[in-house]
Amino acid sequence: MRLNTSASVISYAKQLEADSAAFYENMAERYPKAKEISLTFSKENSNYATMIQRAYYGVITDAIEGCFAFSVETDKYTFEREPAKEPGFADALNQAIDMEQKLISFYTDAAEQSKAFMADVPRTFLIVAKKRKGREDKLRTLLKET
């Protein structure tokens, strides 16, 4: 599905944050050694969704290209809401890394598309992408230790 409007991209971003939070909650339940970090990530997701919504509501006006600022192909960014059933902890971590990479790529692509139009929204997207990069590094460290 292609999304062009700010309203649809913001809703999609919020949905990705909710899905990713669901993934980490599931991971916390299944792998006690990742409980703390997973629940922290899940909570951060909720903050990111709030930041994104606040940036959008704060900046949207008739002077900017709200309906024409994006060209997001959502198929590129889909991921599973929960870790795969059978595999072990290392596979779940790899799945989480893959998910984070998709989310980083979504936020970076969306920021690039809208940077000339949506002012604070692409800036916020890049902040979230940067935070997620830090998260990816943490997950990789955890994977090495496993």
Added chain:
Amino acid sequence: MAILEEPVKGILEVKNYIDGEWVESKGEIQDVVNPLNGKVIGRVPISTKEEIDAAVEAAKAAFPDWRTTPPVARARCLFRLKELLEANFEEVSRVQTQEHGKTIDESRGETRRGIENVEVACGIPTLMQGYNSEDIASGIDEYLIPTPLGVFGIIGPFNFPFMIPLWSAPYAVATGNCVVIKPSSEVPLSQMKIAELVDEAGFPPGVWNVVNGGRTVVNGMLDHPDIEGITFVGSTPTAKDVIYPRCGATGKRVIAQGGASNFMVIMPDCNLRATIPALMTSFFGNAGQRCLAGQNVIVVGDDDRFYKAFIDGVVDTARKIVIGNGLDEEVQMGPVRDAEKKKKILSYISSGIEEGAKVILDGRSDFKIKGDYPDTCFLGSTIMENVKPEMKIVTEEIFGPTMGILRVKTLDEAIKICDDNPFHNADAIFTSNGRTAREFKYRVKSGNVGINVGIVAPMAFFPFSGMPDSFFGILHTQGKEAIRFFTESKVVIERWP
């Protein structure tokens, strides 16, 4: 993506808000229709002369107490209103989409702009400060005190039902005046919602009044001796031939904003990737129904390769615009407000063709509506080439989703076309050359000038400018100019022998 829930479920009975009470009108009742599907979502009264008189009387009675209320206390009422508007942001935005048809992004943008005016007016304790000179002669001081005048009338249009009355009302009441607002009878629900929040915010009765209706209410405002001034946004014929002269005849202050036929000047060095979306928003946003919308593009230069790339880009992008229900978050363009307006837009397209323009994207037929809705009020984007400055589609305001394309050799010719047009509301240039941009900005006769910006909508702390035949008056709405408009300069010279 799901379609957002409609806030108006049944049929809202719109009442007048006079002296802090919701009052039934004795006037005839008119349906408020959602242009998306023809569904009646409200009933609005066409109020009588007695009702507008009652509102003015209530405002006049409220004025002495309100003007002596300290500006900081008046600001606190506005702060409460701002908080309530934020809390109801999504609901009031969706109401706009339901009554007008615009997309949810556009409605949220309108809400944000409206709230920004309330925010700016919250600064009234400093905005309203006067100035002084000590010792204009030995032992004599002189100072200026901005003082409120009394009652102001605010007449709103159909295209921005929420925002436009807020270009004036917050400043009017912040400065100590009282207001009577007449929303467009086609889209009265947004102002009703605002009045509910005004009521909740605790403004004293009579400070903020809303009277629904048509000509009788407008005439009642224009003729009323107790109304000190009028702000109006609507068509140029009404602004120029009715509002402006009649305010003059009755000694009222006036801000009369009319129509437009704006140009977007495209230089061959512009960044097409950024320019095309800006043009889509300018020409087709709000279905072209705004006085800041681009109506015609002027492509400068004789670079045919650039021209072809430009035309291919705009036509291809415009063709793909998703048209449908504004509450569907994927939709990029909603319907026009009603079938009559659609008919008028169609007649302009026909007139363009008769005068020699060539349709390269036909929004009369070449469009698809997303979802199962009647096409009564829908149009696609129309793009016409071979447009000449003397054609009606250039000299008159279309107010619909159309783009005419003119070609000239030089920037001088482009500026001349802008300046020779009867309207001077908003013109913009798209270029990567600072010198060209400065030249355009410096020379073009236009109230609002854009550089790589397609909708030149001034923020609330700048005036919403305009020049004839798009504007009649001296001061403008919004910001410091609004503060001046709503106050008289009282000058005091003081000596203590």
